[in-house]
Amino acid sequence: MKLCIAEKPSVARDIAKVLGANNPKSGYMEGNGYCVTWTFGHLCTLKEPQDYAPHFKSWDLIFLPIIPKQFGIKLIDNNGVEKQFNTIAKLVEECDEVINCGDAGQEGELIQRWVLQKAKCDKPMKRLWISSLTEDSIKEGFENLKPAEDYKNLYQAGNARAIGDWLLGINATRLFTKKFGGNKAVLSIGRVQTPTLAMLVxxxxEIDAFSQEEYWELKTKYRDVLFSASIDRLKTVEKAEKGLEYLKKNQFE
Structure with missing residues (x-):
């Protein structure tokens, strides 16, 4: 039996329809030699600091920086997630081959690999790489499945990004919260959110510092078309009048 794991239920249904896996089960569909199941996006996440050592639950600055010797993953704490993961793990154990049908991209690769890692998958694995969910695209994708090994670097890049985000977020958030939060608020720091917030601030x-000022522009209308002089804004009425007199004395070109 070949096990296909999609990133979301809607994608799994499209794939199952093309493969002829039309027999619905709890958490998957089967038929024609295939089982098609799904994740809900991220089922797994990196472990929290206290998962490595109980004292890391404290936000005391003496424990910073927190840098685990080896990063681990865990299931997201949610009953629905746990139920679906158990379904996937059971199917992984029973299947002969796994086909990673995650979204074509770094995040899609990471999501599926973490689930398969957590399920202790040791079965042969292939990769479906498509950017469209039309029937023809899905058929073509399954006719040209790639070795999962071809996407190892993509997974490692996603994993490194996630670890980098964890290191920055966990350590900087605790540091800034303790130093500047006044025990009243958590000051969340992140690789994307903090620079974005800085841009907004x-x-x-710039908006608050803006002050209105008067200026004049020279315009003329010719055959119902309005033309503007391609010069800098005139800051005084004297300069505007001088420019107007110049235009009156010279031919329009």
Whole structure:
């Protein structure tokens, strides 16, 4: 039996329809030699600091920086996630081959690999790599399945990014919260969110510092078309009048 794991139920249904796996079960569909199951996006996440050592649950600055010797993953704490993962793990154990049908990209590769790692998958694995869910695209994708090994570097890049985000988020959030939060608020720090927030703050400062000023522009209308002089804004009425007189004395070109 070949096990296909999609990233979401809707994608799994599209794939199952093309493969002829039309017999619905709890958490998967089967038929024609295939089982098609799914994740709900991330089923797994990196472990929390306290999962490595109980004292890391404290936000005391003496424990920073927190850098695990080896990062581990765990299931997201959710009953629905646990139920679906148990279904996937059971199917992984029973199947002859796994086909990774995650979204074509770094995040899609990471999501599926973490689940398969958690399920202790040691079965041969192939990769479905498609960017469209039309019937023809799915058929073509299954006719040209790739070795999972071809996407090892993509997974490692996603894993490294996730670890980098963890190191920055966990350590910087605790540091800034303890130093500047005043025991009243968590100051969340992140690789993407913090620079984005800085851009918003900078833009707001520019808006707050903006002051209105008068200026004049020279315009003329010719055959119902409005033309503007391609010069800098004129800051005084004297300069505007001088420019207007110049235009009146010279031919329009």
């Amino acid at each position: 900078q833009r707001q400062k």
